[in-house]
Every structure is written in C-alpha cells, then in structure tokens.
Amino acid sequence: MNETLFMVTDQPILIEDVVRKVVRPEAGAVAVFVGTVREFTNGKRTLFLQYEAYTTMAEKMLERIAQEIKERWPEAKTAITHRIGKLDISDVAVVIAVSTPHRKDAYEANQYAIERIKQIVPIWKKEYWEDGTQWVGNQLETKEYPDGKPKEEDLA
Amino acid sequence: MNETLFMVTDQPILIEDVVRKVVRPEAGAVAVFVGTVREFTNGKRTLFLQYEAYTTMAEKMLERIAQEIKERWPEAKTAITHRIGKLDISDVAVVIAVSTPHRKDAYEANQYAIERIKQIVPIWKKEYWEDGTQWVGNQLETKEYPDGKPKEEDLA
C-alpha cells in the first residue's frame, strides 16, 4: 500500500480521500470524525486559528494511535489527516476514519482516536480573537486541566 | 435553506456533500457514518446488492429521525443520504452526518440515527450471491429477529 494513512498537511482536507483509504470489502462500516473550527468557545468569538505541528513526530503518534486501536479492535483500519496553518471558521482541522466489519467497533475506535490525539499528538492551536491571541493548552473535554498549560505570565 | 437534508438517491453519494450540509460556525464536531457494501456476511460472499425504497416515505422517516435527534440533542444538526439501486462491494450505501458543538453528542446522535434507520426507514436490500438472491430482513446488529422477515416459502 502506497497510501499515507497518517498525515499532517497544510492543504485543505478532502474527507472523501481519508475515508477511501479505509474502505475495503470486509468492512461494512466507516465511522468518521470531522473536526471543524468553531466560532464561539465559552462565549468568546474566534476569528481564525493557526495550527502548528511537530510534523514528523505527529505523524508517528497518529500511527501509534492506529496501532493502539488495532490492539483493542483487531479488525479496525484507521486513517487520520490533520491540517495545520491558518484555518478559518468551519474549516476542517482533522478527519479520522475507522472502518470495521461492524459499526459499533467503528464508533468506539473512532472516539478512542480523537481522545488520544488530544493527549499525545504534538499539534497546537493558537486562537485569534478580536482582542488578542492565545496558544490553547489541553482541550480534553472529558477532563479539566486548569494547570495544563504554561501560563501567559510564565512565558513572558 | 434550500438544501435537502434527507435524501434517497440512485446516484453515488459524495460524503463531502452530506457533511457540508451540517457544518456551521457553532459546531466543532461532525460525526459521520458511512455504510458500505460488505463482501462477506456470515461467511457468505455477496456479489452485489440491490436497494429498493418507498422513497417519499423514506425521506419523511429520515426527517423524523432528525427530529427525534433534535429532541434528545437540541444542538444537533443532521443530514442523511441513502442510495438505492445496484451497489457493488465497497460502494457507499448511506451517509449520516451529525454536527454538534461538542463531539460526544455527535457520536451518540449519529449512532442513534443508524439504529433508527434500521428500524423505521422503508428501504430494503436484496443480496445477490453466486448461488441465489434474498431480500434481507431486519439487520439490527443489537438484536436478533429470526422471525423478522417473511420466509421464502411464505412468499412463493
């Protein structure tokens, strides 16, 4: 297979392309997660985002996540593309596609993938608001990490 | 809005088109389900499928499912396209896209949609094997319905 299942790219992501990488005769279900840029977070309006990555390591970590999925759901096949650079509201930041013979596994494995991306893949986003900017720290929705990022003052 | 959120079509489905219908500034997550034609079911090889629909009612039922989702996940937006006609192995039969502000809701609502499709939407598939054909009855993976379809002999 020559396809790159795990990619960090500065180009717009075609969902179709990512899904096609995991479609196969033995799989009847593909669960796909599409992460888009949201305009409002906690009532604050985002103008656009800038994503930065440690690209080579990020792609390795995406592959590791797929291996972890394979250990838990042996019949799953995973492809993930994450975009970096400037993204506008509603732009697609990440596409995760997981195919399995049966759909329940596809949903579960897909959710596992996005959780792990937010834990171990070296990609960062910077929010641009009308009144400033900020690098965003850990954004796991399942857990709060109030101290999960270096404070602005610590970085001054 | 002029877009048709709920469609039964005899044309190939573009995943991108279905997803685009639910992407919006207030949503950061789109969960997508892509159902494809699987080659082997219970060890038996499928050559191709033929889908038939009571189209007008099917589109109404898809819309009803979206309303049910709206009641349970008020911030969700849903679009569903189901293909009919002859489908080959790995062809896309259905695409369900649900966008929400937060991803957990998107996954849950999406799973709800596919379960309900398999309960109430008047669409049927006929399997074509090397040694025969059969209309498939209820295929809810969560539950067995051994009597869920008219028996061949009853229909002779």
Place this chain on the structure above:
Amino acid sequence: MITLLFFASLKEAVGNGQMSIEYEPITIEQLKRQIEVKYGVNLQNVMVAVNEEYAQENQRLQPGDVIAFIPPVSGG
C-alpha cells in the same frame, strides 16, 4: 378507491408493486387478512403505512388512502 403498495419481497410475491382496490370501511387488520388470503403471503411481520405514516392495525381505511405494506426494513 384505495391504493395498495407492495415492496421488496412482498412486491415479488404479489407480482405487482401497486394496485387499486374498491374502498371498504374495514380496518388495516382486516385488509391484511384479505391480502394474505388472496395472494398467499404472510403479513405477520409486515408493518403498514397509511399515507406515508405508520399505522395501527385497528385503524380504519378512508377513501383515497394509500396503504403501503412494509416488510422488515434493511436499509443502512
């Protein structure tokens, strides 16, 4: 008049996807029995939609109704 619609396996068994019958003030349940007898089909697990909405067995036909016989669905 009443319009009857048959789909999938039922359509093949009845030999026709659509037909018209004279209106009678009967229930869906009674109509199902008539169809079963006439075409030798089993409608036990078949749902019925009246004018594109699922209906109860005890619902009574109205003139002009479109009655669809819906075998267990298998979309998705």
Place this chain on the structure above:
Amino acid sequence: MITLLFFASLKEAVGNGQMSIEYEPITIEQLKRQIEVKYGVNLQNVMVAVNEEYAQENQRLQPGDVIAFIPPVSGG
C-alpha cells in the same frame, strides 16, 4: 551536539524554534532546569520527546539527540 526544538507558546517564549547546544551527560530533568533558568520559562507541564518519542525525566542525553519540548497539545 544536542538539538533542541521548541513549539507553540514555548517557541514564542524562547524566541526560537530550534537551537543546538553542546552535549553534556545530563538527564532531561536537568536540561529542563537549565532551560527554565536561561529563558525564564516554566516547563512543569511540558513533555519532552527524545528523537520523536516521549521520554522520562530521568533519561540521560546521548550525543546527537533531538530534544523536543512539547507544551500541552491542542490538536483535533
């Protein structure tokens, strides 16, 4: 030589995404303390990758290592 990589907020704080330093047989923890003192940054919640793999604080540097300082990630 050791290559140091800084990303996101750290890159801005340090003023540079990449630099080289002389090799010393110290641990990652010791290296972090040096960086904190030199650039006035807080690396408490910063993970470290050695040659693109996450590493423990007590791992000792090897000549030629590429050390990346990884603030809490926010992809997805």
